[in-house]
Amino acid sequence: MLVALHNLPAGLERGLREALPAAGHEPLGEGTAGAEALVAGVGELGAAAAVELGAEAWAETVAAVRSAFFAARDLASQRLEAGGGRLVFVVDPSSQRVLEGGVASAVAGAFLSTVAEVAAVELAPQGVTANVLVAGWSAPRPAALAAGIPVGRLAAPADLAAACAFLLSPSAAYVNGATLAVDGGYRITKAAGASPLAARP
């Protein structure tokens, strides 16, 4: 499958470019022209307390969401004509369980999660599925986040790339509107202590 990669965190993008060819996919650059599938994220949004998040950071958050939304709209539009396709929205774990300092990625991820679900409802009759990949906390996020993750470490790019390859594979043909959390169990835990994202440098 020809896969467009849109505004993914650098580590994940590198991981995907390594892993997708082995799984029979061909990753493309920016833009959705010619793509059969799209993996869209919001880059790496910064950490700040919600009451302190500045106008510029808020605008950046909205712009990142907007960019992912229209990449998905364009891919959907193309694939509804061609028939069949895959949308994967990559979100941060904060969109499922919030943490202090994580408002931007929580808001952006929550937004795209619902976009994925509505797209899944509307596009599936034409063979286009849409799903959410919750990309576990990974570098360059603070290593201290591992304290709140049962698996005890941050995610490696390969962990996330493998899950993404699955969502793009024929095996996932009936997976639609799903949320695949590759987060080491972050969502189901409550770590003691302060949020590493709230820590001041």
Add this chain to the structure above:
Amino acid sequence: MARVALVTGAARERGIGRGIARRLAADGYALAINDVAAAAEGEALRSELEAAGVRAGFYSADVADRAAVEAMFDAVERELGPVVAVCSNAGVGAWSPFAKTPEELFDRVVAVNLSGAFNVGQVGAQRMLARGEGGRIVFVSSVHVEMPFAEMAVYGATKQAIRALTETLAIELGGAGITVNQVGPGWVKSKLNDASPSLRTVADERATMAKIPLGRPAEPAEIGAAVSYLCSADAAYVNGAFLRVDGGFVVGKY
């Protein structure tokens, strides 16, 4: 002097915001009524509340405009007093097939529903923090937080984003005695829903209402009652919650 509540998007007749404003006024709050337009309706509501002995003011401001929101809080504080309860309700609805979503639709809905909620919630929170006396923030989100609806990707996404904003503010502000919660209306007899494709004909409306276990839409006053509770002393320990007021719609009837 009465404590002050601010409700955004509160002027329109048959709007959820008006139902919230009336109820908070009945609870004893002085009322700051905000809306971006509908000045005549806003002034009419102000007169109605004042006739009932409630101190009230109408404040025209676009919640998507940060400077306008700051100026509105300044004016409310000057004229009515510090705002101890903020209800971010202003919102617009829009329908489009996902694959054909116009950029204009995205920008308009996100500006009001999401950036508006962020502006009102953040400015309200900053001022509550500065005073150090706690407070209440209630966002009006939607059942869209719990289930997707076709042709409403942008609207639903803004409501889900408000869920994340509510939860993050709740954990960040709890230590300052500020609770942050969201109310999730389902079908409401409101102007926003008049444009819904699901209510286009009498048959459409009947089919839509048949999906609601209670068999009817909510009155704006019923959403007001939920906001009233979340602002009350009874709800002092309710924080980061989603209070769904939908007649059981999301729980589901096939």
